Amino acid sequence: MASEETSSGGGRRPARLTVLLIVLLLVPFAYSVVGRFVPKGTASDEVFLERPPAKYKRCVKGTDYMRYHHWELLRETREQVVRYGIRGEIALDRCRECHQKRERFCDQCHSAVSLTPDCFHCHYYP
Amino acid sequence: MERRDLLKTAGGTFLAATSGVYAFRMLTASSAGWTSPDRQLASRRWGMVIDLTKCRPECTACLDACRTENNVAFHGDERYDIHWIRKAKLRSGEGSVAPEKTMLLLCNHCDKPPCAQVCPVQATYRRQDGIVIVDHHRCIGCRYCMIACPYNARFFNFKDNEEWPNKARPKRSHGVAEACHLCAHRLDQGSMPACVEACDRGGSGALLVGDLSDPGSEISRVVEQTPVKRIRPDLGTDPKVYYVGL
Numbered sequence: 001m002a003s004e005e006t007s008s009g010g011g012r013r014p015a016r017l018t019v020l021l022i023v024l025l026l027v028p029f030a031y032s033v034v035g036r037f038v039p040k041g042t043a044s045d046e047v048f049l050e051r052p053p054a055k056y057k058r059c060v061k062g063t064d065y066m067r068y069h070h071w072e073l074l075r076e077t078r079e080q081v082v083r084y085g086i087r088g089e090i091a092l093d094r095c096r097e098c099h100q101k102r103e104r105f106c107d108q109c110h111s112a113v114s115l116t117p118d119c120f121h122c123h124y125y126p
Numbered sequence: 127m128e129r130r131d132l133l134k135t136a137g138g139t140f141l142a143a144t145s146g147v148y149a150f151r152m153l154t155a156s157s158a159g160w161t162s163p164d165r166q167l168a169s170r171r172w173g174m175v176i177d178l179t180k181c182r183p184e185c186t187a188c189l190d191a192c193r194t195e196n197n198v199a200f201h202g203d204e205r206y207d208i209h210w211i212r213k214a215k216l217r218s219g220e221g222s223v224a225p226e227k228t229m230l231l232l233c234n235h236c237d238k239p240p241c242a243q244v245c246p247v248q249a250t251y252r253r254q255d256g257i258v259i260v261d262h263h264r265c266i267g268c269r270y271c272m273i274a275c276p277y278n279a280r281f282f283n284f285k286d287n288e289e290w291p292n293k294a295r296p297k298r299s300h301g302v303a304e305a306c307h308l309c310a311h312r313l314d315q316g317s318m319p320a321c322v323e324a325c326d327r328g329g330s331g332a333l334l335v336g337d338l339s340d341p342g343s344e345i346s347r348v349v350e351q352t353p354v355k356r357i358r359p360d361l362g363t364d365p366k367v368y369y370v371g372l
Contacts, residue, residue, distance in 0.1 A: 078263065082259075082261050082263070083251075083253075083261060084253075084254075085253060085254075085255070085310060085314045086314075087311075087314055087315065093294060118299075121286075121299045122262070122286075122296040122297055122298060122299050123296045124290065124293040124294075124296070
């Protein structure tokens, strides 16, 4: 064995790089974990969905369902309407009766997660 | 030899089981799941009768009504304009004394639509009630349907409409093929297409849309009793737009 020690040769040296790599990979997760405990207030973490003036007693589905499944609902409705011609209670026009402005409702979440659904190119939603 | 026997047995059982299940499903498959859940939809067959003797050549009521109702693109440029319904002038040839006829052309909603047959993604399809309609969410804009249509009734949306006259209805965006869908949204809710209503309002009453499968409907009566013609029935597309006085 040579008396010179290189910084990244030999048996135990590569472990340092591995550790560094793992630490770098965990940085985004650490960011989100730490972010939970840092008090909010500065950035636009909050998504505010405007509560509409109630025209109907309640929406077709509950808030939790809509939060996690509204796109499935829209997709199924689209399938029923476009391919089978069955027009029921659920229609984008009816959503619009209560939730009138897109920027205060749809775009709030969509902008927050930088999602641009292509629906509004054709379907009117101001 | 035990491993070979095991493999043979296992493979044979697997094959038998899967093919058995597959065969069972295929043989006992009913078309109930594939047709429209709404029985009423499947029992209709929408058709149209255009009475050219009542149609006034200079009137554009149906054309304007269609354009407004369905937000059909109009830019004033022949390359990009879309006409779901249009008027054509028919002349009888050089030196003929027969007068020029004006004729209305639109999608014929064929019973054997070539456009639906060639659509690679089945975005254009024939609904159970006979309307040929485009699902613009699925259309990829390949324009094969435009090539296939023998009546030149389909158009490509190069530039979407700048105006939005009817905000209750969606407009198409650039990149899809579109054609008349007989105002399916109106027919589904029990009213007549925009062109028919406009023609009735204008006093001509030249357009008639009805259920061809209903022997008591007005359209069935007209088709049976008056001499009607269709455009190029020899092509085998079974068009459902009939012309009186062609």
